[in-house]
Amino acid sequence: MSIPRTLRPAEHGLQVSSVSKGARKIIEELKSKGFQAELVGGCVRDLLLNKIPKDFDVATNATPEQVRQVFARSRIIGRRFRIVHVRMGREVIEVSTYRASSESIDLKADDDSSYSASGRILRDNVFGSRDQDVFRRDFTINALYYDTELNTVTDYVDGFSDVKKQVLQFIGDPARRIEEDPVRMLRIARFKSKLDLFVDPACEALCRECAYLLRQVPPARLFDEILKLFHSGFAVRVFLELRSMGLFSELFPEADRVFNSSDIDPDSGIVFKGLENTDRRIDEGKPVIAAFLFAVLLWRCVSRRLRLSELEKPVSLMQMHHAAIDVLGRQVQRVAIPRRISTVVMDIWDMQVRLEARRPRTIKRLLEHKRFRAGYDFLLLRSQAGEVKTEIADWWTQIQEVNDEQAILMIQALTGPKSQSKRRRRPRKRQPRRPSE
Secondary structure, three states: OOOOEEEOHHHHOOOHHHOOHHHHHHHHHHHHOOOOEEEEOHHHHHHHOOOOOOOOEEEEOOOHHHHHHHOOOEEEEOOOOOEEEEEEOOEEEEEEEOEOOHHHOOOOOOOOEEEOOOOOEEEEOOEOOHHHHHHHOOEHHHOEEEEOOOOEEEEOOOHHHHHHHOEEOEOOOHHHHHHHOOHHHHHHHHHHHHHOOEEOHHHHHHHHHHHHHHHHOOHHHHHHHHHHHHOOOOHHHHHHHHHHOOOHHHHOHHHHHHOOOOOOOOOOOHHHHHHHHHHHHHHOOOOOOHHHHHHHHHHHHHHHHHOHHHOOOOOOHHHHHHHHHHHHHHHOOOOOOOHHHHHHHHHHHHHHHHHHHOOHHHHHHHHHOOOHHHHHHHHHHHHHOOOOOHHHHHHHHHHOOOOHHHHHHHHHHHHOOOOOOOOOOOOOOOOOOOOOO
């Protein structure tokens, strides 16, 4: 058992005022009821790095049911890890109960905790003390406990030093921690990319060896992790790290097989350009949608299925629809894509057929279509990658900028001159021949 070290965060630039009012209120309420409560995890790490935390997590010795009794606007979620979401105004704060150390759990006696044959944690709802909880956490930099009332940070595993040195390392044996939860390999890629942390090359090699363990993680859980990875504002770096550690091929096996050098070319590759576009929008504070991300990552699978580069005739909507269903059906076996997302992915791909065709009768409806912008942005990516003629992409850009009269002229120009066709005469009806008398 490590002896905890108490730090005064104010000496290192961390101020209580940097913590959200909702998180402070929850800690105050729990303490007033006689419970222990403090901030823990990534929010403490980010505060020490002078970054704005995306959210705040509270750890306590109160059970989920006890937390639920303290806060009326709360609900218990999760089965694998039961936690409580507490609403404070517009904030939703995650409150978790200290977990018991794995050594103290009798798996046969307690059904609230169980492991798979490979060592993966299936359920972890055996509660304990903070001294035990710290060793259930994954990385040293995420194992700091910040008491906002006392304005102190408790450090058991020298995590504060690793934060300052920007080093990412596991608590305990890395191989065992990965076996317990393979998703931790994805967190390595995310933290390394987002925080520019140093990771021991031996740890990265271990991830390559254990990448196959991701197949044991429920696809629905991997969907949530994918969004955390690629919507962090560092999607390009995350993509490179995932491929370097052999993790991307486990998440997107078919896409990884069909990618060619042009797809991941930093200057014109559709994957790189799509991820750069996502990073840029996040940096500018603009919204991003999960559907666009999956449309980019899986597009080459669809185009290969349709053999677009070999076809002389344009692809029909029916052909695109069948190819999309096939590709998405295979992908959801690894990463579950909710129907509300996959439907939009298919709309973006279908829009490519419509935009390339530029049928005059449908132009106005396309411009008013709720998926037009996403489809148009995707068309621009394909144009930069050399898949679509530049004049087509430029035409769609221009028609959004001109007035109504000019738009009508642009649409009329697509029809070309009408050919003068001769009027066909109706064939004369032949009189039935009378039978000879």
